Amino acid sequence: MRSLAELETRLESIIVGEGEKTSAGELLKCGEEILERWIEAKEGNPTTDKYEGFRLLALQRQGARGDASFNACRETCRELVYHFNLLSNMNSNSKDTTSCLQMMTLVTNHLVLFVGGKIQQAGLGEFCCSAKPLHEKEL
Amino acid sequence: MTDKRTKYQKVAYYPGCALDGTATAYDRSTRAVGKALGLDLVDVKDWNCCGAMEVKNIDEKIQTYLSSRVMSIAANEMDMDVVMAPCNGCYHNLKKAEYDLKNDEKSREVVNKLSGKAGHTTYQTGQVETIHALDWIRDTIGEEGLGKRVKNSLKGLKIANYYGCMYTRPRHIFPEKDQGPSSESTSKPHFMDDLLAAAGAVNVEFPLKTACCGGAHTLSDSDMSTKLVLNIIRAAEAAGADVIATECPTCHSGLEMHQIRAEKRFGAETKVKIIYFTQLLGLALGLKPKKVGIHENISDSLSFLKEKGLT
Numbered sequence: 037m038r039s040l041a042e043l044e045t046r047l048e049s050i051i052v053g054e055g056e057k058t059s060a061g062e063l064l065k066c067g068e069e070i071l072e073r074w075i076e077a078k079e080g081n082p083t084t085d086k087y088e089g090f091r092l093l094a095l096q097r098q099g100a101r102g103d104a105s106f107n108a109c110r111e112t113c114r115e116l117v118y119h120f121n122l123l124s125n126m127n128s129n130s131k132d133t134t135s136c137l138q139m140m141t142l143v144t145n146h147l148v149l150f151v152g153g154k155i156q157q158a159g160l161g162e163f164c165c166s167a168k169p170l171h172e173k174e175l
Numbered sequence: 176m177t178d179k180r181t182k183y184q185k186v187a188y189y190p191g192c193a194l195d196g197t198a199t200a201y202d203r204s205t206r207a208v209g210k211a212l213g214l215d216l217v218d219v220k221d222w223n224c225c226g227a228m229e230v231k232n233i234d235e236k237i238q239t240y241l242s243s244r245v246m247s248i249a250a251n252e253m254d255m256d257v258v259m260a261p262c263n264g265c266y267h268n269l270k271k272a273e274y275d276l277k278n279d280e281k282s283r284e285v286v287n288k289l290s291g292k293a294g295h296t297t298y299q300t301g302q303v304e305t306i307h308a309l310d311w312i313r314d315t316i317g318e319e320g321l322g323k324r325v326k327n328s329l330k331g332l333k334i335a336n337y338y339g340c341m342y343t344r345p346r347h348i349f350p351e352k353d354q355g356p357s358s359e360s361t362s363k364p365h366f367m368d369d370l371l372a373a374a375g376a377v378n379v380e381f382p383l384k385t386a387c388c389g390g391a392h393t394l395s396d397s398d399m400s401t402k403l404v405l406n407i408i409r410a411a412e413a414a415g416a417d418v419i420a421t422e423c424p425t426c427h428s429g430l431e432m433h434q435i436r437a438e439k440r441f442g443a444e445t446k447v448k449i450i451y452f453t454q455l456l457g458l459a460l461g462l463k464p465k466k467v468g469i470h471e472n473i474s475d476s477l478s479f480l481k482e483k484g485l486t
Contacts (some may be wrong), residue, residue, distance in 0.1 A: 051409065108340055111362055112386060114362070138413050139413055142382075142383070142410040143382050143383065146383055146386050146407070146410075149389075149399065149402050149403050149406060150386070150387050150403065153389065153399045153403070156399070
């Protein structure tokens with residue numbers, strides 16, 4: 037499994053177009069990897085189950101169990117699945133494929149940055165990016 | 176719709192700390208648009224902080240009390256039944272306080288005790304309805320009414336509508352949302368899209384409309400905020416947008432500041448303009464840029480607006 041930094045670097049190289057090619061499958065896998073990292077950081081075992089046909093969605097549900105703030109990335113995961121489905125039905129040589137893949141990369145990058153930020157803050161607050169544990173230590 | 180049209184005509188206005196400070200452009204444009212549309216705003220007297228993130232992170236019950244005080248003043252001292260909060264943080268916190276007071280006995284106890292100590296009437300759940308500036312304009316004037324009042328169409332302007340994370344989350348504090356086609360959606364919000372389309376704009380498909388802007392990371396990890404913002408901006412540009420329309424002062428400031436920082440820190444230059452939806456609506460209604468605080472935004476969008484024939 038890749039580190040957060042490796043995932044970020046890989047996605048950034050695709051975004052800035054350094055001749056890097058990607059695929060919907062690779063991006064979906066990146067999304068699963070970051071969710072696995074989150075679940076492992078919370079001392080869980082990432083599920084191999086699927087929800088609505090996607091492991092990504094099952095992992096997101098697992099990640100939010102006991103931590104409702106993780107639902108803040110539910111729509112991002114659903115957008116990722118939506119783009120995967122779009123790309124699965126497109127002609128690989130069309131112009132639409134290029135722009136759809138570009139958007140899917142940016143959606144994946146958001147998921148990686150968002151979850152990476154939450155992992156960094158470990159412990160977490162009531163909402164997405166708050167820092168309750170830090171304040172509690174100060175009191 | 177008709178009930179709300181009448182009910183929201185005159186509302187208690189709760190600007191909150193952001194609109195009184197970093198987001199004066201949002202405050203200015205909200206008031207200007209209200210005036211242009213013939214809607215009444217009555218400022219909540221002696222309002223206080225809603226508890227934002229800072230207080231909530233330390234003690235959620237104190238946040239509930241602070242938000243309840245604002246609602247209590249509106250209801251008990253001003254005899255108002257609607258509070259309009261354009262700031263997503265304030266809107267979210269007042270909604271959360273309403274939910275907690277309805278469902279949590281401990282919250283009611285704390286609020287009752289602190290209200291007594293502070294010497295004001297305790298807020299009772301249901302006394303006021305909290306709405307966002309989007310609800311206010313959409314439910315009083317509506318898309319059709321707005322379209323009829325447009326003097327300077329936003330035609331040709333491609334907009335990515337960015338709602339941020341607090342306008343729809345968590346779902347349970349917004350019971351009025353997801354109630355069918357005429358209500359707001361928590362997974363795919365569209366009120367801002369609807370209003371700007373009525374003003375002539377073209378809304379682009381934007382998959383990150385409710386994604387986190389990293390606002391709360393700004394001080395503890397600025398690079399993370401910059402990366403999140405840069406990604407949102409890149410997605411808007413990839414979708415073909417000229418403008419990101421905002422309705423949250425925290426998101427707006429973050430987008431503007433980190434757009435500049437992204438260029439300095441990562442050499443990533445982006446061109447999309449960040450403009451409050453109320454500023455865009457004001458321009459469409461024929462108001463001058465200064466009237467809607469375009470000069471108060473951090474980034475300069477005046478020449479862009481001139482190019483588009485909107486000044």
